[in-house]
Amino acid sequence: MNRPILVVLGLLVVAVLVVASSALFVVHQTQQAIVLQFGNPIRVEREPGLKFKLPFVQDVTYYDRRILDLDPPVQEVILSDQKRINVDAFARFRILDPLEFRRRAVTLANFRQVFGGRLNSAIRSEIAKVDLQDMLTGKRAEVMDRIKDLVATVAPEFGVEVVDVRIGRTDLPETTSQAVYNRMRSQRVAQAAQLRAEGEELKAKIQADADRQRTVILADAQRTSQTLRGEGEGVRTQTLNRAFGTDPAFFELYRTLEAYQGALSDGTTMILTPDSEFFRYFGGSAGTPGEAAKKPQR
């Protein structure tokens, strides 16, 4: 009869499986594990893979092997120049010694609270050594390194390794920000006013220059025109002199007669005596020499 044997075999297989599932455990690439016996840590498994333990008697707790985040809350920090800033820093760490970690912190939440406090106090102490302008230069990186070093000395107590500490936001408190805004605003207002004033100044200058040029142009033209007119008059006088000078006596007669005609216009009342040359023949056909008669020339 093989029936009982088969049954026993079946039961045996079941038993083996049950034991195996309690004696084998997997450590994932992202994990590390502590093997506990009746609650006491026996050994640490940091490498991934299939591992063995005593079934039922021993237990496994897992911890993350990856880089984890630590982001303490924003805190207001005083700088060396008594200015205040709100600093939001963060750290990245790894659990290197799960045993130690378990002993000191047990849970991640607890660790974050405790270690976060240490981190914040390191931040406070390092930032108190620099002023605001330093934080805005290459010194910022130095400060971060010093904070990291400070915290790194405490880290092994918790079984962690501090990978990095960085300062994220460094913002001014609200009142200071307002003061900065006011300053930025007033600087710009002054700049705008200056630009506009410069504009006015340039405009006035250019216009004045144009006016000046205009005056010069017109004055030059005036001078030239007067010169020309003068030249004209000069040539006229020369020409007339040359012509009239050929016989000054005749010119005198000629020109005077013209003058008489021009001056003694229509309607002039003249009181005459008959002894002017015009009335020579008034008395008789023989004529009398008038006072105004001119001696014949030549």
Place this chain on the structure above:
Amino acid sequence: MAWKNQGGPWGGGGNGGDQGPWGGRGSGGGPSMPGPPDLEELLRRGQDRFRRALPGGFGGGRVVGLAVLAGVALWFASGFYRVQPGELGVELLFGQYLRVTTPGLNYWLPRPFGQVITPNVERTNQINIGYRGAADVGGIGGTRDVPQESLMLTGDQNIIDIDFVVQWRVKNASDFLFNIRDPEPTIKIAAESAMREVVGQTTLEDALTVKRQGVEERTRELLQSILDEYGAGVMIADVKLQKVDPPAQVIDAFNDVQRARQDKERKQNEAMTYTNDILPRAKGEAQRMIQDATAYKEKLIREAEGEANRFLSVYNAYVQNKDVTRTRLYLERMQQILKDSEKVIIDKGGTGVVPYLPLPELRRRSEQPAAGGEGAPK
């Protein structure tokens, strides 16, 4: 009816010797005589069915074995997996990373022994910092500014408002999957830190204008070096500044500076317009003045020449007979003059005539075209 021949633990062949408590009622004929239901038979049927359910049994065990084998085969077959183009397959054995596979159809042991993760290594991922785009808020509305992320200090202690994006790709699949617990938030927070460090060393003016590209480049480099330090397995493809502005509270004043610059230019243009207007006009006027003067000069010269020539012509004629010409000229002219004027002829040797000149009357009369004056009759 197999149970008929089987010798179970509950007694021999089902047919004979039924001396149960119920007596020999209906058992003599066996299975061919269906009598009223026999409780013992029922029990036996149930027992045998139970027996069949146990492993290790003969014929019933075969079915169970087949089922188990089929299950195992299915389980093995589930180990096939496909790696899409742009992905990589990361294979783990008992949680331990072994290797990376390429796109296509691959096989690996299924769980609980093996595991495969297929991250996308070609897609460019984007993180928005300083604002939330439509994609971040679930496709509702446009962008929304996040001042806590976007306002930062500049090198000259001013405040600036910067929105930027970080574009990243998986560079090393195993590093990306196994080194950092939350890679994307880490990238974001490191990017903020890097940007603030770089902007903190740039003046406001520079950041708004000429140094934008420098800021992008330096932030990208710094961020990449931080993430490499962490072993993130990530490549920062680009850091791009989306919007660089003065903070909202002061942006008006900044815009006014722009406007003032434009005003200044405008004033200069107005002045140039003025210049371009009056100078040509002045030049035109100058030209006109000179032309007038030249014309006047020419006129004078010609008039003089004309007058001179006229005189010379008369003179040439006069020279030929001076006395006659003189007398003629005189008489002609005087005739003309006296013809058109009022005359009073008083003989010097006249008797007792008192010359009385009513000058006011004369003046009045000369102003009117009236009749001639009256003198004393001769």
